[in-house]
Amino acid sequence: MFKDAFSLKSLILPVAIFVVLLILPPIIPRFYTYILAVIFVTALLAMSLNMVVGHGGLFQFHHGAFYGVGAYTVALILTKTSLPMWVGFVAGPIMAALAGLLIGAFCVRLTRLYFGMLQISLGSLIWAIAFRWYSLTGGDDGMHGIPMPPIISSSNGAYYFSLIILAICMIVIYLIFKSPFGATLQAIRDNPDRCEAIGINVRRHQLIAIVIATFFAGIAGVLFVVVEGSVFPDLLFWVFSLEIFIMCLLGGWFTFAGPILGAAIMVSLRTFVGIYTEYWTLILGIILILLIFFLPEGVWGYVLEKFGSRPKEAIEKGSK
Amino acid sequence: MEMGHTFTFAALGSQFLVGLSRAMILFIISAGMSFVLGVLRVPNVAHGSLYMIGAFSAFSISTLFGGGSIGFWLALILAPLVVALVSLIAERSLFCHLYEREHLMLLLFTFALMLILGDLVKLFWGADYRSIMAPASLRGSVSIFGSAFPRYNLFLLFIGPLVGIGLWLFSNKTKIGKIARAAAVDREMVGAIGINVSWVFAFAFVLGCFLAGLGGALVSPTVSVSIGMDHDIIMEAFLIVTIGGLGNMWGALVGSLIFGLSQAFGVLFWPQFAIVFPYIAVVIILTWRPRGMLKSVW
Numbered sequence: 001m002f003k004d005a006f007s008l009k010s011l012i013l014p015v016a017i018f019v020v021l022l023i024l025p026p027i028i029p030r031f032y033t034y035i036l037a038v039i040f041v042t043a044l045l046a047m048s049l050n051m052v053v054g055h056g057g058l059f060q061f062h063h064g065a066f067y068g069v070g071a072y073t074v075a076l077i078l079t080k081t082s083l084p085m086w087v088g089f090v091a092g093p094i095m096a097a098l099a100g101l102l103i104g105a106f107c108v109r110l111t112r113l114y115f116g117m118l119q120i121s122l123g124s125l126i127w128a129i130a131f132r133w134y135s136l137t138g139g140d141d142g143m144h145g146i147p148m149p150p151i152i153s154s155s156n157g158a159y160y161f162s163l164i165i166l167a168i169c170m171i172v173i174y175l176i177f178k179s180p181f182g183a184t185l186q187a188i189r190d191n192p193d194r195c196e197a198i199g200i201n202v203r204r205h206q207l208i209a210i211v212i213a214t215f216f217a218g219i220a221g222v223l224f225v226v227v228e229g230s231v232f233p234d235l236l237f238w239v240f241s242l243e244i245f246i247m248c249l250l251g252g253w254f255t256f257a258g259p260i261l262g263a264a265i266m267v268s269l270r271t272f273v274g275i276y277t278e279y280w281t282l283i284l285g286i287i288l289i290l291l292i293f294f295l296p297e298g299v300w301g302y303v304l305e306k307f308g309s310r311p312k313e314a315i316e317k318g319s320k
Numbered sequence: 321m322e323m324g325h326t327f328t329f330a331a332l333g334s335q336f337l338v339g340l341s342r343a344m345i346l347f348i349i350s351a352g353m354s355f356v357l358g359v360l361r362v363p364n365v366a367h368g369s370l371y372m373i374g375a376f377s378a379f380s381i382s383t384l385f386g387g388g389s390i391g392f393w394l395a396l397i398l399a400p401l402v403v404a405l406v407s408l409i410a411e412r413s414l415f416c417h418l419y420e421r422e423h424l425m426l427l428l429f430t431f432a433l434m435l436i437l438g439d440l441v442k443l444f445w446g447a448d449y450r451s452i453m454a455p456a457s458l459r460g461s462v463s464i465f466g467s468a469f470p471r472y473n474l475f476l477l478f479i480g481p482l483v484g485i486g487l488w489l490f491s492n493k494t495k496i497g498k499i500a501r502a503a504a505v506d507r508e509m510v511g512a513i514g515i516n517v518s519w520v521f522a523f524a525f526v527l528g529c530f531l532a533g534l535g536g537a538l539v540s541p542t543v544s545v546s547i548g549m550d551h552d553i554i555m556e557a558f559l560i561v562t563i564g565g566l567g568n569m570w571g572a573l574v575g576s577l578i579f580g581l582s583q584a585f586g587v588l589f590w591p592q593f594a595i596v597f598p599y600i601a602v603v604i605i606l607t608w609r610p611r612g613m614l615k616s617v618w
Contacts, residue, residue, distance in 0.1 A: 125599040285435030
């Protein structure tokens with residue numbers, strides 16, 4: 001399996017980037033370490049969304065809800081209970097996956113737009129609870145100063161922790177894509193009726209995909225708490241979920257690395273544009289319109305198509 | 321005991337009317353969204369922003385005309401037209417070029433529009449809270465069920481059905497309304513018999529946005545007009561059209577009633593979690609009928 005999945009040539013670039021990222025923190029200012037850590041977290045989140053959107057063809061409109069569930073779970077366990085810290089770190093992704101299972105079970109009964117609308121409503125229910133339950137979640141203030149294990153509480157510790165978790169998750173997600181399950185999922189995306197006809201249980205595959213994706217979203221949520229040390233209801237708000245959607249679009253739906261690139265671009269833009277103007281969402285809207293009109297296959301999709309190391313038809317097939 | 325009982329009845333009665341008048345506002349807004357959804361098959365994420373523009377324009381227009389009764393009535397007429405103009409510009413300049421593309425792209429376009437319009441409102445009107453006075457004839461309150469009920473809410477109870485009837489007459493009795501409904505069912509066929517589908521879509525979009533603007537203008541005397549009001553309303557409108565049945569105008573009415581009333585009674589019984597009640601209603605309804613209460617148009 002490993003032999004099929006990883007060719008030596010395709011490994012050069014990711015490994016090189018990983019090594020560079022490993023040796024960066026002592027060299028660059030602390031602020032950049034923090035920004036890179038935020039990019040790692042967001043990249044994992046965008047990748048997990050792309051599992052169901054790009055590869056599964058599902059209208060997962062409220063992915064942020066599961067990210068938030070993961071973050072809130074770990075934050076609550078670390079602050080409100082005396083359980084060992086690792087319990088929180090394990091419980092975050094599991095709770096997110098459970099929420100994914102529950103909400104997904106409702107949603108997969110529907111298709112496309114109905115699926116998306118139902119997910120937005122169910123996800124917003126979670127948001128409303130987090131937003132209003134002041135005594136537990138801190139309401140719209142959220143929770144701040146969440147205690148972390150000493151090894152990852154420093155800026156560099158959080159950086160290395162999120163980088164290594166991201167790398168592991170990337171490998172796992174890549175293997176899932178290359179597995180028979182991943183192939184089936186893409187087949188369902190391209191033609192659900194035909195898959196149904198040859199005896200594939202479409203809904204079950206979609207539900208499993210949602211559970212896996214929300215599990216990774218939960219991991220991203222945990223990493224968010226590690227990097228930021230706080231949680232707030234905006235994580236669960238539907239506008240943020242659509243922003244993750246834009247990251248996938250920006251990088252490229254149908255590519256593996258696209259969402260990572262999209263997340264990196266978005267986080268950097270938000271950080272550096274945010275310094276000069278308070279009208280960040282205006283700029284985001286304009287970027288989105290430019291993307292829709294001129295670059296619908298995303299930055300990475302465009303690069304692959306123009307200078308591609310991969311066969312062109314794979315991208316064309318994907319974009320239909 | 322007897323006293324307590326009558327008090328509860330009065331509270332329930334007046335809360336029922338409060339919920340009903342809220343439902344009328346929600347109906348006007350979500351009927352607009354439902355109309356766009358029915359014809360274009362895209363949920364207009366920017367609908368809430370247009371509602372917000374409607375409220376801010378109503379503020380500016382009524383201030384321009386001295387803030388009195390005349391100002392209010394002019395604002396009620398002109399603000400929705402301002403919104404319709406904004407949406408027409410957005411539709412003709414950008415949106416209309418996307419009709420051949422995937423639905424997801426249309427949806428993301430409306431999201432982009434929401435982001436842009438939200439910041440433009442901030443640029444134009446600033447981040448302050450604004451308020452508008454209702455005209456003298458609609459101020460104060462009347463006594464119903466032994467408790468005071470604002471006159472303005474009675475006005476809303478009157479105008480809601482009026483808009484509903486108008487919309488029904490329009491989509492069932494006029495030619496353009498019938499064409500719009502036909503385009504919702506089979507756009508290729510409508511195109512094939514020589515009707516310019518692009519303009520039908522433009523019309524439906526602008527009409528839906530007009531209703532969003534009308535809702536914003538109507539709501540402006542009852543709330544503080546501020547940025548951020550787009551986010552709250554858009555989620556409610558989404559949920560209402562989903563539980564009602566996508567694109568079904570009567571579904572929007574049923575959904576608005578469920579939403580308005582469950583909010584109003586939620587405030588009475590458990591104020592802290594009042595916003596959770598409508599969501600729970602949505603979950604129950606969608607578990608029972610995944611495609612909404614009434615038949616979707618497509």
